[in-house]
Amino acid sequence: MTAARLRRVSGVVLPPALFVLALLVVWDLYVRWRDVKEYLLPPPVEVFRALVHDPGRFADAAVESLTAALGGLLIASAVAFGLAVVMAHSRTLERALYPPALLVKVTPIVAIYPLLAIWFGFGIGPKVAIAALITFFPMLVNAVVGLRSIDPQAHDFMRVLHASRWQVFWRLRLPSSLPYVFAALRISVPLSLVGAVVAEFLSGSSGMGQLILIANGDFDTPGLFGAALVLAAMGVSLTAAVSYVEGRVLTWHDSSGG
Amino acid sequence: MPTGAAAIEVRGLAHRYHGAEGALQALDRIDLSVADGEFVSLVGPSGCGKTTLLRAIGGLLQAEAGQVRVLGVDPEEAQRRRLFGLVSQEPGLLPWRSVEANVRLPLEVTGAGADVSALLARVGIGEFARYAPRQLSGGMRQRVALARALVHGPRVLLMDEPFGALDELSREAMRLELLRLWESERITVLFVTHSIREAVLLSDRVVVMAPRPGRILDDLRVPLPRPRTDALEETPEFVALVTRIRAALREAS
Numbered sequence: 108m109t110a111a112r113l114r115r116v117s118g119v120v121l122p123p124a125l126f127v128l129a130l131l132v133v134w135d136l137y138v139r140w141r142d143v144k145e146y147l148l149p150p151p152v153e154v155f156r157a158l159v160h161d162p163g164r165f166a167d168a169a170v171e172s173l174t175a176a177l178g179g180l181l182i183a184s185a186v187a188f189g190l191a192v193v194m195a196h197s198r199t200l201e202r203a204l205y206p207p208a209l210l211v212k213v214t215p216i217v218a219i220y221p222l223l224a225i226w227f228g229f230g231i232g233p234k235v236a237i238a239a240l241i242t243f244f245p246m247l248v249n250a251v252v253g254l255r256s257i258d259p260q261a262h263d264f265m266r267v268l269h270a271s272r273w274q275v276f277w278r279l280r281l282p283s284s285l286p287y288v289f290a291a292l293r294i295s296v297p298l299s300l301v302g303a304v305v306a307e308f309l310s311g312s313s314g315m316g317q318l319i320l321i322a323n324g325d326f327d328t329p330g331l332f333g334a335a336l337v338l339a340a341m342g343v344s345l346t347a348a349v350s351y352v353e354g355r356v357l358t359w360h361d362s363s364g365g
Numbered sequence: 366m367p368t369g370a371a372a373i374e375v376r377g378l379a380h381r382y383h384g385a386e387g388a389l390q391a392l393d394r395i396d397l398s399v400a401d402g403e404f405v406s407l408v409g410p411s412g413c414g415k416t417t418l419l420r421a422i423g424g425l426l427q428a429e430a431g432q433v434r435v436l437g438v439d440p441e442e443a444q445r446r447r448l449f450g451l452v453s454q455e456p457g458l459l460p461w462r463s464v465e466a467n468v469r470l471p472l473e474v475t476g477a478g479a480d481v482s483a484l485l486a487r488v489g490i491g492e493f494a495r496y497a498p499r500q501l502s503g504g505m506r507q508r509v510a511l512a513r514a515l516v517h518g519p520r521v522l523l524m525d526e527p528f529g530a531l532d533e534l535s536r537e538a539m540r541l542e543l544l545r546l547w548e549s550e551r552i553t554v555l556f557v558t559h560s561i562r563e564a565v566l567l568s569d570r571v572v573v574m575a576p577r578p579g580r581i582l583d584d585l586r587v588p589l590p591r592p593r594t595d596a597l598e599e600t601p602e603f604v605a606l607v608t609r610i611r612a613a614l615r616e617a618s
Binding site for chain 1: 451459470474
């Protein structure tokens with residue numbers, strides 16, 4: 108790492124790190140000074156202790172939730188992109204499919220959880236379904252826009268060459284849509300976690316949602332903080348992973364890299 | 366196809382655009398004939414239908430009435446036979462492909478084969494083969510677009526204000542480059558431009574168009590010798606032609 112690179116990284120990392128550190132110090136001092144009860148606001152060190160005391164509990168729950176979230180995200184993204192391909196090619200089908208898709212978006216997904224539980228049982232099924240339903244719409248809308256966002260001059264050029272729809276799709280539409288697909292993923296990755304955890308609240312069967320419910324029942328406030336931290340870390344890592352892949356794939360795009 | 370036969374034949378072409386303020390007569394009964402190997406410019410102010418005419422010839426637009434023939438077949442069949450090359454005002458390159466891969470695109474689409482690196486060298490971008498389009502200047506990008514339009518060996522090159530977005534110096538360089546290329550290839554070129562001087566410098570014939578309704582005002586042969594250079598622009602013949610076209614356009618407006 109060159110000195111310049113080091114300076115740049117430290118310029119990005121250092122200010123927020125210092126801010127968080129200051130926050131922790133203020134938090135700790137406040138709790139000690141006012142003698143705040145632990146079940147109301149535990150000192151940072153207690154949160155840390157809760158995490159390291161039984162890391163397996165958090166890790167298992169995190170894996171459960173992550174599996175459901177990513178499973179739902181993957182299924183929804185694949186289905187939404189497939190539908191988007193159809194909609195991008197036909198205005199009629201777009202008009203037919205858009206209202207039902209919008210209905211999925213505006214319906215509070217929590218409200219249909221009982222139905223999902225009836226259909227998919229009480230295991231991972233309804234969690235995946237909720238994560239899928241909640242991430243479906245952003246991908247659909249972005250992918251349709253992306254697949255339509257082709258450079259008209261490039262499209263004209265391919266048309267005078269009598270390129271087939273298939274050739275236009277693979278060589279022009281699909282690559283043009285990728286920036287929009289990644290934008291959708293950056294939106295839907297955190298949403299998928301929300302979906303999974305909400306489903307776990309409702310079912311109480313497993314995962315981070317269940318861990319939170321149990322900690323809540325036990326007045327285990329450090330555990331609640333720990334769970335929130337773990338979920339935040341999951342969201343950050345997933346978003347960073349998307350950004351990393353995006354940077355690798357979209358080297359040609361203005362918004363990538365930075 | 367014997368030399369001198371029509372590469373482009375347009376009969377009674379008419380087209381209207383339907384907008385909020387009623388229909389706009391973009392083309393009104395256009396007749397035009399371009400010989401094989403001829404370089405013809407369409408020149409005129411905005412709205413005279415020159416781009417519409419070019420798009421109808423290239424099969425990118427279905428005109429409401431009239432007939433277009435390209436080397437004896439309709440535009441769609443001409444597309445199928447890969448007779449066209451197209452250069453637009455914006456290069457329309459694929460930003461995720463290198464220069465070389467962009468120029469290769471028509472070969473992938475048509476299945477034709479060609480010596481891409483030789484072509485890149487001929488249009489003066491040989492050393493940029495591995496560059497991304499975004500790393501090139503506007504003039505260089507347009508050279509890539511030109512190479513891409515020629516790589517599959519088209520018979521009719523359609524150019525829609527190809528140098529319109531370039532700065533004056535790049536424009537001049539590109540004109541001379543195109544002259545040099547065309548004088549060795551002699552394919553049919555239909556060249557749309559705003560610039561009267563550009564049209565006269567490049568063309569065998571200049572077709573002058575006027576708007577509302579889009580129509581042909583004048584059709585002039587350019588009897589200047591080839592090969593041409595920009596030194597020609599100072600000659601009395603050149604100046605006389607430019608003056609005549611300008612007068613025709615002024616009269617129409």
